[in-house]
Amino acid sequence: MTTSTVPARTARRRRAGGTGSLSGPTGLGLGVAVLWFSLLVLIPLGLVVTTAFSDGFAGFWDTITSPQTLSAVELTVVQSVLVTLLNVVMGTVIAWVLVRDRFPGKAVLDVVIDIPFALPTIVAGLVLLALYGPQSPIGVNVANTRSSVFLALAFVTLPFIVRTVQPVLEELEADVEEAAASLGAGRLTTFRRIILPSLVPSIAAGAALSFARGISEYGSLVLLSGNLPNRTEVVSVRVLTYIENGDPAAAAAAATLMLVVALAVIVALDVIQRRVARRG
């Protein structure tokens, strides 16, 4: 990316802030690292974008406006938004309970929250199928329905908002709340006026991560949603179908759409984090 400019900067920068200069070997090391990152991530992703437009813009447009792709996009976006809204409420509640409440078994709850992060996605699908599939012991069968997409996304995105809100809640000083209480504010008013505003950036950051994960989810849906075209097929599955049908241009077009969303989320996160850093 910028390796060629590195040697020119040798021995010029030695700032007081603790940032070192790039001497010869370090500059070379940066070059190797950036080269590996380019070979592994940047160039392959770039090829996705160029392949998407290999039949011109019309080819790209035809693919992403075909009824089957549109229906997959609609399903994916709507379910991701709904799951993110659910997570905004439930993630904040769980984080609150983990920080402010004390009860036996809380440590277990804290560990269980991380299971969806660690569990392989295909196992997550299998696990949900055990309780909410055709052989459900409680008689709830969502397999092959649109609700199954919602369920799978709720499972895999559970930790995001909990884990972004929890540390912020732990750091909140009690004296501001005490001041509010001593001035006559009820608990609800204190929460709404004092606590919630300081949680909003972390909730937003968690929501962005949760939405991005929802849009890109694949593994947990394979066994659960049945991948029925126009009904339970999400964008990832659409991309895979295009690949398996030997149509890389169409696959790349749908994939590019997802990449744009992923990039937008990253930019949004960067902006949110910078705003938080400025405030803190």
Place this chain on the structure above:
Amino acid sequence: MASARLREPAPVRWGLRLLAVVYVFLLVLWPVSLVVKYTFADGLTALSTALTDPDVTHALWLTAEVALSAVLINLVFGVWISILLVRYEFPGKRALSALIDLPLSVSPVVVGLALVLAYNPRTGLFGTHLDAAGIQVIFATPGMVLATAFVALPLVIREVVPVLAEIGDEQEQASRSLGANAVQTFRRITLPSIKWAVVYGVVLTLARSLGEFGAVKVVSGNIVRQTQTATLVVESKYQGFDQDTAYATAFLLATASVICIVVVSLLRPKDES
């Protein structure tokens, strides 16, 4: 802990507690425990049948090989990039720092597609040259290692960067001014202070690598006893109506990943206090 007058009224407190516990129980704990129950429904039969199935054993060894290679690559690359990002100034640093997180938001299927486009032997930008040199990447182990390294790339970096930024570089500068070279400084000063962050990063990378499914499915071709990993076995056994083997393999994968997160949660508080 909040003082007494900042506590919620008991009904609110109980309501929130109940809501959180019931939600997590229904969404995570109950379904996960059912898979454990199904695996041991006939005692150890399902597990021993799975472990004697050559499809499964081959897949488990392959998964271990791919995951360990990816962990090793991401360990070296991750620590090195973290040091560069925290300790040095260079043009494009902010862009690189933001792009590092990209793999976390890219769909695994898109990761697979991207690698196929770059490394397939017929039309790939690099694949045609590698093929001419006799190196097969796609539908072979190297491609699966690349796919796994891609999806798990940010995990080590995200753990190490904050710790490096926190400790500052005074000790490193002291060490350098006392005549230690870069390698000695890294081994004696930097490494001990980021040790635990590196361990968390590696454990998280391992969990992610063992469980990768979508990206590996696209680049591996899913060939039984050749490029089929454990997660792919779970899918094909389940769809082939061999549910007992699917549950048993899923149980093994779930056990490995739960061990990983328990290890991290046990290590973490000790380090912070």
